[in-house]
Amino acid sequence: MRFFAIYQSLLDVLLINCCVAFSQYVVLRAGVFSLATSGIVSIGAYTGAVLTMRYGLPAWAGLLAGTAFGALVSIILSLPLARLRGAFQAIATISFMQIVVSVTLYAESITSGALGIHNIPKLVSTGTLVVVVAALIWLLSSINASSIGRAFDAIREDETVAVALGISIVKYHTIAFALSGAIAGLAGALLAYNTRAIDPEQFGFGLLVIALATVVLGGRVSVWGPVVGATLLTLLPELIRPLADQRLIVYGALLMIVIIYLPEGIVDTLKARWSRKSAPPQISAG
Amino acid sequence: MFAQQILNGLVVGSVYALFALGFTLVFGVQNILNLAHGALFMVGAFVGLYAVTLVDLPLVVALLLSILAAGCIGVLLDFFAFRPLRKRRGGEFPAIMSSIGANLILISIAQQISQAQVSGFPFGTFPIVIYNFLGLRITLQQIAILCCVMLFTTVLLLIIYRTSFGRQARAVAVNERTALLFGVNPSQVYALTFFIAGGLAGAAGFIIGLAFNSVHFLMGEPLLLRGFVVVILGGMGSVVGSLVAGLTLGIIQTMSVFYFSSQISDIIIFSLLFLILLIRPTGFFKGLRQDVRVGRN
Amino acid sequence: MTLLSLNNVERRFGGLRAVAGVSFDVPAGRVTGLIGPNGSGKTTVINLVTGMLGVTSGRITFKGDDISELPPHEVARAGVARTFQSIRLLRDLTVLDNVVIGFHRHEKTNLVENLFGLPAARRERREFRDRANVLLKRFGMTDYANYAAGQLSYGHQRKVEVMRAVAAAPDLLLLDEPVAGMNDVEAYELADLLRELVADGIAILLVEHNMRFVMSLCEHVHVVNSGQLIASGPPDAVANDPAVIAAYLGEARA
Numbered sequence: 073m074r075f076f077a078i079y080q081s082l083l084d085v086l087l088i089n090c091c092v093a094f095s096q097y098v099v100l101r102a103g104v105f106s107l108a109t110s111g112i113v114s115i116g117a118y119t120g121a122v123l124t125m126r127y128g129l130p131a132w133a134g135l136l137a138g139t140a141f142g143a144l145v146s147i148i149l150s151l152p153l154a155r156l157r158g159a160f161q162a163i164a165t166i167s168f169m170q171i172v173v174s175v176t177l178y179a180e181s182i183t184s185g186a187l188g189i190h191n192i193p194k195l196v197s198t199g200t201l202v203v204v205v206a207a208l209i210w211l212l213s214s215i216n217a218s219s220i221g222r223a224f225d226a227i228r229e230d231e232t233v234a235v236a237l238g239i240s241i242v243k244y245h246t247i248a249f250a251l252s253g254a255i256a257g258l259a260g261a262l263l264a265y266n267t268r269a270i271d272p273e274q275f276g277f278g279l280l281v282i283a284l285a286t287v288v289l290g291g292r293v294s295v296w297g298p299v300v301g302a303t304l305l306t307l308l309p310e311l312i313r314p315l316a317d318q319r320l321i322v323y324g325a326l327l328m329i330v331i332i333y334l335p336e337g338i339v340d341t342l343k344a345r346w347s348r349k350s351a352p353p354q355i356s357a358g
Numbered sequence: 359m360f361a362q363q364i365l366n367g368l369v370v371g372s373v374y375a376l377f378a379l380g381f382t383l384v385f386g387v388q389n390i391l392n393l394a395h396g397a398l399f400m401v402g403a404f405v406g407l408y409a410v411t412l413v414d415l416p417l418v419v420a421l422l423l424s425i426l427a428a429g430c431i432g433v434l435l436d437f438f439a440f441r442p443l444r445k446r447r448g449g450e451f452p453a454i455m456s457s458i459g460a461n462l463i464l465i466s467i468a469q470q471i472s473q474a475q476v477s478g479f480p481f482g483t484f485p486i487v488i489y490n491f492l493g494l495r496i497t498l499q500q501i502a503i504l505c506c507v508m509l510f511t512t513v514l515l516l517i518i519y520r521t522s523f524g525r526q527a528r529a530v531a532v533n534e535r536t537a538l539l540f541g542v543n544p545s546q547v548y549a550l551t552f553f554i555a556g557g558l559a560g561a562a563g564f565i566i567g568l569a570f571n572s573v574h575f576l577m578g579e580p581l582l583l584r585g586f587v588v589v590i591l592g593g594m595g596s597v598v599g600s601l602v603a604g605l606t607l608g609i610i611q612t613m614s615v616f617y618f619s620s621q622i623s624d625i626i627i628f629s630l631l632f633l634i635l636l637i638r639p640t641g642f643f644k645g646l647r648q649d650v651r652v653g654r655n
Numbered sequence: 656m657t658l659l660s661l662n663n664v665e666r667r668f669g670g671l672r673a674v675a676g677v678s679f680d681v682p683a684g685r686v687t688g689l690i691g692p693n694g695s696g697k698t699t700v701i702n703l704v705t706g707m708l709g710v711t712s713g714r715i716t717f718k719g720d721d722i723s724e725l726p727p728h729e730v731a732r733a734g735v736a737r738t739f740q741s742i743r744l745l746r747d748l749t750v751l752d753n754v755v756i757g758f759h760r761h762e763k764t765n766l767v768e769n770l771f772g773l774p775a776a777r778r779e780r781r782e783f784r785d786r787a788n789v790l791l792k793r794f795g796m797t798d799y800a801n802y803a804a805g806q807l808s809y810g811h812q813r814k815v816e817v818m819r820a821v822a823a824a825p826d827l828l829l830l831d832e833p834v835a836g837m838n839d840v841e842a843y844e845l846a847d848l849l850r851e852l853v854a855d856g857i858a859i860l861l862v863e864h865n866m867r868f869v870m871s872l873c874e875h876v877h878v879v880n881s882g883q884l885i886a887s888g889p890p891d892a893v894a895n896d897p898a899v900i901a902a903y904l905g906e907a908r909a
Binding site (some may be wrong): 100105152155156158159160162163164166167168170171173174175177178241276281284288317318319320321323324325327328331332335 | 385386389391438439442443446448449450451452454455457458460461462463464465466467469470579583586587590619621622624625628629631633635636637
């Protein structure tokens with residue numbers, strides 16, 4: 073029991089990281105270079121915290137509101153981003169993240185500014201998190217197997233081909249943004265109710281790097297990619313305890329090594345190795 | 359008061375421009391968004407600081423050393439973070455992720471060395487001389503900063519448009535494969551580009567570190583964000599654009615901090631960035647890189 | 656019956672006229688050829704028809720509707736499919752998955768059904784996979800179904816591209832150099848397949864350099880040079896047209 077108690081909070085962190093990872097995963101799978109994840113997680117967290125602390129709403133209402141608001145903001149964001157690609161999308165979404173940080177710092181009457189919101193009741197515990205993550209895995213799996221997943225694949229691999237097949241890029245980008253936003257908003261609210269304290273700065277570049285790293289490590293095609301990535305990333309500090317002071321160097325090096333030598337991520341690379349073992353016959357059999 | 363703020367803004371803005379020059383150069387030539395550029399800025403500040411405080415070198419020498427050091431780190435950055443990715447397809451994502459990783463490493467090393475302390479230059483490192491000009495208050499330091507930036511910008515323009523390296527860099531920026539056919543060695547061009555970019559960032563770091571008397575391992579991060587604004591506003595790959603945009607940003611920032619607050623200032627600046635990306639993502643000046651994919655033509 | 660009609664179509668890039676005053680029709684049930692020297696504007700014409708490029712002036716009509724201003728995905732949905740000069744397959748997906756994506760415009764399930772994996776969506780997926788397998792069998796590629804598309808030989812990759820285009824069950828098929836890199840056996844096989852498709856009523860616009868292929872398949876050929884139409888007619892007439900010979904071999908030899 074004690075063993076479990078010690079590691080329970082680690083498990084909670086892992087599960088929440090999974091949710092954040094899923095949010096980042098959805099957009100990257102669809103070929104959208106959005107880095108807005110941490111901004112929307114912030115919105116979800118503050119929505120949940122404020123609704124409960126200020127208006128006394130129950131957890132389920134806060135979670136629902138966080139999810140819905142996250143999806144809404146994300147969809148609104150997708151409109152101007154529709155014309156941008158690559159580095160420009162990245163920069164636009166990073167600036168969105170900065171705007172969120174600044175707004176949460178500034179709107180002190182609602183968010184208590186830099187002090188953050190504390191003593192949020194612990195309305196979400198491990199059980200809820202496990203259910204949420206399981207539900208997300210199921211949802212994302214069925215999406216991947218459906219026409220949405222097929223469209224995402226086409227758009228990600230080659231937009232020109234996707235368009236030539238009749239796939240509307242705008243439609244599917246919007247779906248990706250909406251899904252990603254909903255998941256991020258949910259993750260934020262869960263974070264608020266589980267860790268009980270939030271402040272504006274924790275939803276900046278640091279969280280963004282974590283979100284990206286999970287997908288880089290795990291892979292952006294299979295739904296297990298973000299799960300593996302989040303698990304590794306959460307456990308990493310424990311695994312490298314002796315190197316605690318050099319933690320960031322380890323993370324940085326890991327990120328570079330993986331993106332250079334294992335660009336598809338762990339899960340997708342393994343899947344590719346297992347299913348396509350040899351090259352096909354080259355003669356024209358007819 | 360108003361005019362004073364504009365003056366202050368111009369000075370700050372000129373350093374933003376200096377920082378952004380290297381950033382936009384790398385993007386223009388290599389199509390890479392180098393998120394470790396802020397770290398190069400920080401390296402320059404630290405090297406300059408230690409040159410002055412530990413080795414007691416004169417300011418100009420310290421400046422040159424910061425440029426050299428940051429330039430070399432830039433070359434190393436290119437070698438370890440970007441070179442292995444050059445043959446890869448996959449768009450900008452891998453390079454950006456790699457630069458994030460490199461950034462973490464550089465910041466962490468700096469954190470270790472500086473033990474997370476905020477350091478400053480000893481009092482009087484730069485003589486405090488204040489002039490009164492047309493009712494405006496301007497310090498010798500501010501004049502020196504403006505002169506430095508103008509000098510570096512001019513040198514950069516000369517390099518790009520008057521040297522053989524500059525021609526090669528421009529050729530590679532337009533089309534790497536064709537440049538190869540003309541005998542250009544892209545690897546050399548890329549390495550040298552990073553050296554110049556790093557040098558410029560390092561110079562900016564030293565200048566800011568000295569001017570605000572604050573050197574710490576995270577000082578590059580807020581500058582990176584400012585760099586985005588400058589580069590988008592001015593046009594990716596445009597030297598003149600970076601200059602104008604940097605000055606503009608400096609003014610906007612100084613004014614909005616003065617009249618409102620620093621959070622409002624951030625909100626204004628990043629909303630502006632967002633707006634520009636919507637209306638005119640390629641910026642307002644022509645640069646080295648003309649082809650930007652923005653949907654159907 | 657004319658399926659596709661180009662009317663005085665022009666496309667400028669700044670001061671450069673890539674395509675100027677091009678007019679021709681593509682009838683259903685026939686293979687129409689579009690040939691010309693390198694850089695003559697053939698691929699630009701295809702890009703204009705598919706909507707990847709907008710026309711500077713002129714009109715393009717398809718099945719009676721003006722498609723000049725339509726965005727590319729809507730042109731595709733209207734029943735136009737194409738292959739690409741440089742093969743564009745989704746390299747990391749299997750051959751089967753590449754063909755399954757071709758069925759996109761025939762999807763009948765809605766967003767909700769796909770979001771939650773409802774039976775209708777799963778049924779549609781099975782149906783598409785079955786239809787894809789039928790296509791693979793028809794093209795003789797069943798053995799390759801589960802290999803990554805990027806691993807195949809050049810000739811096979813071209814076949815997969817054609818399969819994907821055919822999967823869309825288009826009314827108009829635009830083929831941009833479909834037999835480049837294929838050996839004669841493969842080219843003949845493809846020619847037979849195209850004849851079958853045309854017999855079913857599809858219109859085909861074929862851009863090709865392989866003259867034997869063009870001559871054996873096309874009833875009617877249009878020749879472009881420097882963005883302009885310089886000759887039209889049955890293949891043997893066009894082959895002997897002095898203007899065409901001059902375009903390919905240079906003025907001095909005419």
